[in-house]
Amino acid sequence: MDLVYLDNNATTRPDPRVIEAMQQAQQQFWANPSSIHRHGQLARQQVELARASVASLINTHPRQIVFTSGGTESNNLAIRGVLGESPDAVLIASRLEHSAVREPAEVFGKIGKTVWLPIADGGVIDPQSVADAIREYQDAAGPILISIQWANNETGAIQPIEQIVQVVQQAREQTSSRHGIYLHVDACQMVGKRPVDVSKVEVDLLTLSAHKFHGPKGVGALYVHRGLRLKRQIHGGPQELQRRGGTENTAAIIGFGVAAELAEKFLKDDRQLSALTALRDRFESSLLERIPNAVINAPKDKSPAFRLWNTSNIGFPGIEAEAVLLGLSERGVCASAGAACSSGSLEPSPVLLAMGVPEAVAHGSIRFSLGRETTDREVDRALELIPEVVGRLGRLMPHG
Numbered sequence: 001m002d003l004v005y006l007d008n009n010a011t012t013r014p015d016p017r018v019i020e021a022m023q024q025a026q027q028q029f030w031a032n033p034s035s036i037h038r039h040g041q042l043a044r045q046q047v048e049l050a051r052a053s054v055a056s057l058i059n060t061h062p063r064q065i066v067f068t069s070g071g072t073e074s075n076n077l078a079i080r081g082v083l084g085e086s087p088d089a090v091l092i093a094s095r096l097e098h099s100a101v102r103e104p105a106e107v108f109g110k111i112g113k114t115v116w117l118p119i120a121d122g123g124v125i126d127p128q129s130v131a132d133a134i135r136e137y138q139d140a141a142g143p144i145l146i147s148i149q150w151a152n153n154e155t156g157a158i159q160p161i162e163q164i165v166q167v168v169q170q171a172r173e174q175t176s177s178r179h180g181i182y183l184h185v186d187a188c189q190m191v192g193k194r195p196v197d198v199s200k201v202e203v204d205l206l207t208l209s210a211h212k213f214h215g216p217k218g219v220g221a222l223y224v225h226r227g228l229r230l231k232r233q234i235h236g237g238p239q240e241l242q243r244r245g246g247t248e249n250t251a252a253i254i255g256f257g258v259a260a261e262l263a264e265k266f267l268k269d270d271r272q273l274s275a276l277t278a279l280r281d282r283f284e285s286s287l288l289e290r291i292p293n294a295v296i297n298a299p300k301d302k303s304p305a306f307r308l309w310n311t312s313n314i315g316f317p318g319i320e321a322e323a324v325l326l327g328l329s330e331r332g333v334c335a336s337a338g339a340a341c342s343s344g345s346l347e348p349s350p351v352l353l354a355m356g357v358p359e360a361v362a363h364g365s366i367r368f369s370l371g372r373e374t375t376d377r378e379v380d381r382a383l384e385l386i387p388e389v390v391g392r393l394g395r396l397m398p399h400g
Contacts, residue, residue: 001332004378004385008371009153009189009311010336015214015262018255022216025251033248034239043250050257054221057260058206059197066222066240067253071188071209072100074222077244078184078205079104079147081230087112088142089179092133095354096123096157097149101186102350105147112142122299123155123355124306127163134171134181143179150190154351154367156311157299158194161185162201169202182228188212188220192263193308204228210252214372215259219252266372277309280370283379284312290387293317295361297352310370313352315361319393324366327389333382336367 005013029046031039048062055062068074079101083089089112093105096119105114115137117129130146137144146168151158168183175181184205190196192213198206206223210216224230230243237245266272288294295315299306316324321337328335337349348362357365368382 002381004333004381006368006370006374006378006382007334007336008374009156009212009367009369011211011217012214012371013373014211014216014255015259017262018215018258021258022251022255025254029250029254033250034237047248047250047253050253050260053257053260053264054208057196057264058191058208058223059199060223061226063241064223064226066224066243067248067256068220068222068244069218069249070220071098071186071207071212072220074207074209074220075100075147075184075186076104077222077230077233078207079108079145080233081243082143082145082182082184082205082228083108083112084231085111086142088140089113090115090137090140090142090144092117092130092137092144092146094119094125094148096125096152096351097147098153098186098188101147101149113137113140119354119356121356122306123152123157123297123351124299125159125164127160127167130164131167131171134167134175138171138175140179144181145184146182147184147186149186150196151187151193151308152311152351153189154311154349155297155299155313155355156189156308156369158190158306158308161203165201165203189308189311192259192266193310195267198223198225210256210259213259213263216252216255219249219256221256272372273309276370276372276374279374279376279379280309280312283368283370283383284314286383287314287386290383291316291390294390297355297357297361297365310374312368312370313365314368315352315357315365316390316394317358317361317364319364319390321364321366323393324364324386324389327393328385331385331389333385336369337365 029043031043033044033047051062051065055065091105091108092115094117108114115133120126148159150161172181182204185203186207188209191208204225209220234245297313297315352362
C-alpha cells in the first residue's frame with residue numbers, strides 16, 4: 001500500500017541529512033557539552049553552531065535562542081517566565097491557540113487574570129481587540145503578556161502579527177505601566193513554511209519546534225528579545241545562559257541546526273513555494289468539485305497573506321471525522337482531525353468552534369497538511385480515496 005502522508009502539521013519526516021548528522025553526533029559528540037575537557041568542548045562547539053543556524057533562520061543573534069524540549073515547553077517558559085505566579089499579572093490570548101498555550105492560559109487564569117480575545121469570522125484576531133484589551137488592563141499591578149499564534153495549526157490561518165506588534169509598541173508609549181507589556185508568538189507552524197524575521201517583526205518571545213520542518217522531535221527553541229529577563233521554570237544547572245537547566249540534548253540540537261539550514265534554503269526557493277501553493281489549491285478545488293457539500297474552514301480572505309500554503313481544513317457535514325480518518329488510514333492516507341495532540345477525543349475542535357464553525361461541520365472536519373515532499377501523485381491518490389470514503393460513510397454512518 002502506497003503511503004499518502006498529508007499530516008505534516010502534526011509532524012514532518014526528518015530529512016535524511018538531519019538523521020545523518022544526529023547519528024554522527026551520537027558517535028562523535030556524545031560528551032557532556034558543559035564539561036571543560038576537550039571532548040566536552042567539541043560537543044559544546046556543535047551545540048553553538050546549531051544555535052547559530054537556528055538564529056539565522058529567524059534573523060537574530062544566537063544568544064537570543066534558548067533550546068528546550070519542544071514547542072510545548074517553549075510556550076510554557078514564555079508564559080510562566082514572564083508572568084510567574086503573580087496574581088496581578090494579565091495574560092491576553094485567544095481560544096484559537098494550540099493547547100500548549102490555551103491550557104497554560106487556563107491554568108494561569110486561576111492565579112492571575114486571563115483575558116480571551118474575541119475572534120472574527122474565519123479565525124482571525126483583530127489587532128484593535130488586542131489594543132482594547134491592553135487599554136482595559138493597562139493599570140494592572142503586574143506585567144501584561146499577549147500570546148498569539150502566528151499561523152494556526154488546524155486551519156493555517158495567519159494572524160496579523162505585524163499589526164499586533166505595532167499595537168503593543170503604541171501601548172508601551174502611551175502607558176505608564178512599570179511592569180511591562182510583552183508579546184509572545186507561537187510560531188511553530190510558521191517557521192520553516194514562511195519567512196520569519198524578528199529583526200523586522202519585533203516580538204518579545206517566539207516559539208519554534210524542529211519537527212515541524214523536517215527536524216527531530218523532542219527539541220525546540222524560544223527566542224527571547226535582548227534585555228528581557230525570564231523566570232526559569234527548570235532549575236538544576238546553569239545551561240542556556242541560566243534560562244533553562246538540564247544537560248543539552250546534543251544530537252537533537254545538532255539535528256535542529258541542520259533542519260534550520262535546510263529550511264532557510266527552502267524559503268529562498270520562490271518557485272517551489274509557488275508550486276506547493278498551487279498543489280494545495282488544486283487539492284481543495286478538486287475535492288469541492290467531487291464532494292459539493294464540503295466546506296473549507298479558513299479565513300474569508302483566501303490570499304496567501306492570510307493562510308499557510310500547506311494547510312486545508314475541510315468539513316464534511318453530518319459525518320464523524322474519526323470515521324473518515326480510520327477509513328482513509330486503511331487506504332494509506334494520513335491526516336488529522338485538528339491537533340494531533342488531541343487525537344482520540346470525540347469532541348469537535350475547540351479552535352473550529354471558537355471560529356464559529358457549526359458543530360455539525362466541526363464534528364466532520366479533517367486537516368490535510370502538505371509538506372515540502374508532497375507530490376502530485378500523492379494528491380491525485382488522495383483525491384480518489386477521500387470522496388470514496390466520505391461517500392460510503394454518508395450512506396452508512398451519518399452523524400446523529
